[in-house]
Amino acid sequence: MTNFPSESRRRFFKDLGYVSIGFTLFSSCLGEEDQIMAERVPYNDTLPGSMRRENHVNAWLQVLEDGNIRVLSGKVELGQGIRIAIRQVAAEELDMDLDKVEIHLAETGVTPNEGYTGASASIQNSAMSVRYAAATARMELLELASKKLDIKVDELLLYNGRVKVRGSNKYLTFPEILEGVQLEREITTPIQLKKKTEYRYVGKAIPRPDIEKMVQAEATYIQDLRFPDMVHARVVRPTGYESKLVQINASGLKAEVSGVLKIVVLGSFVGVIAQREYQAIKAEKHLKKHTQWTTVAPFPETENLFTRIKKIANKPETIRNEGDFETETIHTQIIKSTYTKPYLMHGSMGPACAIAMFNGEVLQVWSHSQGIYPLRDALASMLEMDLDKIHIISVPGAGCYGHSTADDAATDAALLAIEYPKRHVRVQWSRHDEQSWDPYGPAMIIDLAASLDRNGRINSWKSEVWTDSHSTRPNSDAGTILAARYLEKPFQMKSRGFLAGGHRNADPYYRIPHLMLKAHYYDGPLRVSSLRSLGSFANIFAVESFMDELAEKAGKDPLEFRLEHLDDDRGIAVIKKVMELTASLKSKDGEGIGFAFMRYKNTDAYAAVAAHVSVDKENGKVRVLKLWAAVDVGEVINLDGIINQTEGGMIQAASWTLKEQVTFNPHEVTSTDWITYPILRHSEIPEVEVAIIDRPNEPVSGAGEVPMPPTSAAIANAVYRACGTRVYDLPIRIHKK
Structure with a gap:
């Protein structure tokens, strides 16, 4: 490999007269072109956050010399399938054959600066930015071709790298249209988008080409x-964080x-x-x-961790306060429970x-x-x-x-x-x-209290969360990168990072008249940062386990109890879908079925999960037999990708729930291999069934972090139905009760 020039590749492409558009073009017969002129509809809503930095076409797309198109995205491929999803939306808006669309991901000075890849936001931000850039590029290409051909735009057809005069064989290729001129139009609304009923690729289950390479053990990774x-x-490495x-x-x-x-x-x-x-x-x-x-100050003993967390936490901050929890609970029976989650790596x-x-x-x-x-x-x-x-x-x-x-x-x-x-x-x-030295997902404590009215509905609810930071990702503060802290002139972090992730989803997505949420932040003994779904995993484990407790107190079916507290039709739909998927299942002795629901961040995608588990009465071992999920991410871009994301997330959550826990003694972290930090083995992976509810007229939401939180609660609720033991601490170990 040769060294890269000091000037940016984007400037290099501009000097060559390339256009930033981002796909690869296909040839096709001209007769076919006349038949697929899709109807367009205006888009007048807001543009994605990724376009705040880069709002011109050439930041996202390049028309290459051979007529192929390259898409530029600042997001990275983590196994979530962003590469194929971006190809789909780009090919759709430019009426390109899919295999002529090429994607270039994440390279400084070349691709847009889209910050981090995380928070299930790649589709909302990067893929949608590419969609709007491609649609804008299409209009600019048509207008340029109109001038060159002296033909009105509505008499032209753009397809597969060509702009053709309707009813004739006369056409111009994209490079012939551009003649070295960049497509640099600013992306502004209204934007003419392809009508969704005419999609060829978006919403389809198109396989990821990179999976085959992984399975065949080809050179794929940085390693x-x-x-x-x-x-x-x-x-x-030093002997301790402060050594x-x-x-x-x-x-x-x-x-x-x-x-x-x-x-x-x-x-x-x-x-x-x-x-x-x-x-x-x-x-x-x-x-x-x-x-x-x-030598450095010792860690606390593992068994004293949660006691220590409460001692060192800051005074609580009120995050949400609706109604009057304190007054409403004076003369009412309060139901209380406490849930904990350990450090996870x-x-x-x-x-x-x-x-x-x-x-x-x-x-x-x-x-x-x-x-x-x-x-x-x-x-x-x-x-x-x-x-x-x-x-x-x-x-x-x-x-x-x-x-x-x-x-x-x-x-x-x-x-x-x-x-x-x-x-x-x-x-x-x-x-x-x-x-x-991993920046772990922090240990958390969630105290919940609620009351029911005379009809068995939730009247008041209080969540209190003890949490460390949930993101210390790198930024212009050099102290966010590990080695910088050990240099001759060491850098230390100037802030504690993103604390708000700790109370994510701690306020239930249900209709509750009196609701209070408080957060207690602590600075813990272990290095921490962003773990998949941030605080939602622990909070939904607690909230949805508690919902089952409240349903039992009210003498109601746990799913019907949830439904009567929901006003959102999309939330109701995913719950009813899971009910449908599990309707015929019968549990044997020592088995149970549990359920959980969430809307991620209370603003994004919906998921309802069911778990079928068995509990060995002799040794308390829990085995997950099958998991079901119904997921609504709004408009589906790649059906196969969403199913893959959901399946993988549920299996990972099952591993967190049943097995995983960072351990340490006063001197060091002790879970330093797969024996001392066990994960779910291949033989223990349950069957997984996923149903996706496609809503093409709803905004896109990401799926990457959605299946994790409700899976844990569903497993815990299933354990209760299998053996009568409520789960309050993770990982699940029945002998602790």
Whole structure:
């Protein structure tokens, strides 16, 4: 691979006269073109958030010299299928054959700056931005062709890279229309969009081409990426978060380990570079034995964690207060329950990896970060470099959703590449470091209290949540990246990150006259950041478990109880769909069926989940036999992708619910491998059935984080029906009760 030029690729394409549009064009017979002129309808609503930075066509699309089209997106592919979904919307609006649409994802200076890929927002932001850019590009191409051909626009037909005069064989290709001129029109409403009843691709279950490569173990991930003459590096980690390097003795290293090229010591950051990967591993182990670090304050004992959280939390903040909870509950019986969730790790299948190369002027980084532009901001701050001197390319990682250690590996590689320039430096984390230094999903406590009226309906509800930050993702604050905290002049985070994610979905999406939500924020002992669905996972586990308790107190069926508290037809529909899916199921002795519902963030997609479980009466072991979900994400772009997202999310949530928990003693994290941090094994994966309710006239919502929270509650409710034990603490261990 050759080095990238210092100027941005976008400027390079502009100089060549390319157009930013973003798909690949297909040829087709002209007779077919006349038959598919789809009707357009005006769009006058708001534009996506991603267009606040980039609102011109050429930021999103390029018409290439051969007539093919390339789409540019700042989002990264995490396994959510964003690449195929964007191809679908782009091909649709430009009336292109799908396999002629090419997607380029996440490269600084080339693709739009769309911040992070997360919060189930890729479809709402990136795919919709591409939709509106493509529709705008279509109109501009027609108008340019109209001038060249001296023909009215309504007498022209645009299809598959050509603009043709109706009723004749006369046409111009996109490159002939442009003649080196950019499509730079500002994207403004109204925008003429294809009528949804005439879609060819959107809403269809179109398979992802990259799945086949994964199954065949082709070189797909950052962990597979290799460059000529590449060198390998490892970082010697401190003994604790606050540890500082006292001394290092490297005198015997080269005698014991061959191939060592350089030892890098920058304050308390210690790295070693070697010719081969195994040499770097051996060198890191040697240096670890010959370094001394300062001791740090101990962690609390695991069993005292939740007691400690309540002691160290700040005074509560009132997030929502409707009606008068305190007055209404004075003379009413209050039902109370407390729920807890432990620290959870991302558990990346492949430990973090990154490659960097510094040519003396430009630092190039290959990373599976979920936010290449924010990562560039953090690196620029740490290194005191100009932004245009740092070039980051996204490469998929064999990893996970959320803020994992990918950015930290990229920071390691950047520091070491600057110290060893003009060679590609590859940093591969170990499994031990991956699980010890992961920015975990925080432990949480949820206290719930509610009262019922004389008709058995909820009259008042109070949620109190104890939570740490739910995002410390990289940004222009260099302290957000791990290695920056150990340099000679260390950086510390200037803020605690995104706290509001902790109370997400803690206020129920039900009709309740008197409702109060309070949040207690604490600064915990372990490093934390964004884990899939943020605080929603713990909050919906609590809320939907409590709904079952309240239904039982009211003497009502748990699903009918939910329905009588809902005014939203879409919420009612997903619950009724799950009722339909499970109507014929009969449970045996020791088995139970549980249900849960949510609307993600109380504003986005809907999901209702059912779980069928068995509980072994001898040893208390819980096994999930089958999961069902009914999901409504509004307009469906790729049906196959939404089903895949839902299935995967439910299985991951089942693993969190039944098995996963970060453990530690006063000195260190102890869950550092798959034995001490067990996850759901392949033989334990339940059957999963997913029904998608397509609403093409509703706005698009993402599906990535929607199935996680209700799955946990559905399993917990099923356990109660199987054995009579209420679940208040995760992971589920029946012997605790």
